[in-house]
Amino acid sequence: MVFHKEQYELSAAYEDVSNSLYASEDVLKKYSDESSKVTSATFDLVSSQPQTSTNTAGVQRYKVGTVTLGLLCLLLSILIIYLVLSTATHHNTLTGEKNELMEANFDLQVSYQNMSREQDELRRNLTKLVSLHYSLTEERDGLEKINFDIEANSKNLKEEKDELKRKLNDLASEANLFTNERDTLKSMNSGIQVMNNNLAKERDELKSNLSESVSQLNYLTEERARLKNIILDIEASNKNLKEERDELKKNLNVYVLKQNSLTQERDDLKRMNSDIEAKSRTITRERDDLRTRLNTLNSQYRSVTEERDGIKSILKNPEWVIFKGSAYYVSKTEKNWHESRSYCRSVGADLMVINSNDKQSFANGFNKYVWIGLTDLETEGTWKWVDGTTLTSGYFSDGEPNGNTKENCGNIKRYGDLKSWNDETCSKSCNWICEKKLA
CATH class of the missing domain: 1.10.287 (Helix Hairpins)
Structure with missing residues (x-):
């Protein structure tokens, strides 16, 4: 203008x-x-x-x-x-x-x-x-x-x-x-x-x-x-x-x-x-x-796709059991603690962590002598799970653990009792339980 x-x-x-x-x-x-x-x-x-x-x-x-x-x-x-x-x-x-x-x-x-x-x-x-x-x-x-x-x-x-x-x-x-x-x-x-x-x-x-x-x-x-x-x-x-x-x-x-x-x-x-x-x-x-x-x-997108594929593969495999948001696999063969954990990690899982009564009862229900993801290899007397958390209260059988520096790996031995854990020599061959988080 x-x-x-x-x-x-x-x-x-x-x-x-x-x-x-x-x-x-x-x-x-x-x-x-x-x-x-x-x-x-x-x-x-x-x-x-x-x-x-x-x-x-x-x-x-x-x-x-x-x-x-x-x-x-x-x-x-x-x-x-x-x-x-x-x-x-x-x-x-x-x-x-x-x-x-x-x-x-x-x-x-x-x-x-x-x-x-x-x-x-x-x-x-x-x-x-x-x-x-x-x-x-x-x-x-x-x-x-x-x-x-x-x-x-x-x-x-x-x-x-x-x-x-x-x-x-x-x-x-x-x-x-x-x-x-x-x-x-x-x-x-x-x-x-x-x-x-x-x-x-x-x-x-x-x-x-x-x-x-x-x-x-x-x-x-x-x-x-x-x-x-x-x-x-x-x-x-x-x-x-x-x-x-x-x-x-x-x-x-x-x-x-x-x-x-x-x-x-x-x-x-x-x-x-x-x-x-x-x-x-x-x-x-x-x-x-x-x-x-x-x-x-x-x-x-790639992460969700991988997670979906993993869930589909587990659902298709009848050897895996679903329980409260996780999938569990009980081996048919026996290995030492380290070999058992290596197998679990190779399939995207790890040895089972038991942090509740429900999971303890669920694990005992397999009626097998199995390795779980518990060890005091890092510090003698301080038991830790494979996810890095420290054990505060557990389900060791009466008188366990008692192996001192010779027995540094945990397993389920007396599965007929609620307190079924035992400390064992890590080189012993046992069955094992793998745990894989689904969500």
């Missing part, structure tokens, strides 16, 4: 200059006619009367005054032409700088749109991976429900029911976490959509401003041609120089104001370019964050 107002004022100034010049031409013609009449009358008077010294002196003064006036007019015209040309040249320079800034602005806008499209592509990939993650999670939940159905046929139905309730609460909490994550992604998607809409509006505004600038450039070109014609007209004028000089000074002030306005507009465009560059850097950072989240989801 400011630029249009200044353009209108510039046009009005040009029209005032043109009107002043045309008025100067009319006055000059009128003056020339009167001068011709005076000269003709003077010649008639000279031809009809005798020539005197007084008339000669008057004619001389008239000629000198006319020549002097003409020279002054010529000098003033040259000065005015120089001022107008200088102003026009400076105006053209500012217009060129403005066009260069707008071209740079357009290039930045194209780069910004490319990064926006790349950002949208990354978000679509993120949405697909999140959907796949939900699908795998639902499949995992289904497998866990199958495990719970199998456990329903086991002992201690009341305690297993409580355990299922607890796991159900955990799953509900996990579902809430997934729901919150989905809502967060939706919120982020809405914010990005709003940003894209704002960018589209800014792009349309820049296109509109570019069209207006092209129109203004064409108008300035036409005005330059008009100024050339005005200069030619000024060179032909010889009268009313003082009034024309004052008028041109006013127009010169208008040009100075226009110049200041163009300078301000150039500074505004520079600031706009800086803002666009800042937005571009922000979008680049957001794109990098999305890539990081995408890599994280890929890792989670």
Whole structure:
């Protein structure tokens, strides 16, 4: 709006200059006619009367005054032409700088749109991976429900029911976490959509401003041609120089104001370019964050897939027994404690850790002399489980452990009693129990 107002004022100034010049031409013609009449009358008077010294002196003064006036007019015209040309040249320079800034602005806008499209592509990939993650999670939940159905046929139905309730609460909490994550992604998607809409509006505004600038450039070109014609007209004028000089000074002030306005507009465009560059850097950072989240989801996807495959393989193997969220395998062969543990770890499990009455009764139910994951090899007298936890209370038989430094590995020996543990030489060959966590 400011630029249009200044353009209108510039046009009005040009029209005032043109009107002043045309008025100067009319006055000059009128003056020339009167001068011709005076000269003709003077010649008639000279031809009809005798020539005197007084008339000669008057004619001389008239000629000198006319020549002097003409020279002054010529000098003033040259000065005015120089001022107008200088102003026009400076105006053209500012217009060129403005066009260069707008071209740079357009290039930045194209780069910004490319990064926006790349950002949208990354978000679509993120949405697909999140959907796949939900699908795998639902499949995992289904497998866990199958495990719970199998456990329903086991002992201690009341305690297993409580355990299922607890796991159900955990799953509900996990579902809430997934729901919150989905809502967060939706919120982020809405914010990005709003940003894209704002960018589209800014792009349309820049296109509109570019069209207006092209129109203004064409108008300035036409005005330059008009100024050339005005200069030619000024060179032909010889009268009313003082009034024309004052008028041109006013127009010169208008040009100075226009110049200041163009300078301000150039500074505004520079600031706009800086803002666009800042937005571009922000979008680049957001794109990098999305890539990081995408890599994280890929890792989670692979982990869930591996966990699902492990559960499927266990469910297909009848030698594994499911009990309270874990799978257990009792060997048919005998090995020493270290070899037994190596076998368990090779199938993604470890020797059994017994930390409750239920698990103790469950282990005794196999009715076998088996290794468990208990040892004091690290520090004599300090028994630890293979998961790193220290034994605080256990199920050693009366008088056990009693082997001191010779017997450093634990097993189930008297499985007919609740307190069935025994310390044994680690090199002895026994059956063993592997334990694999399912969740």
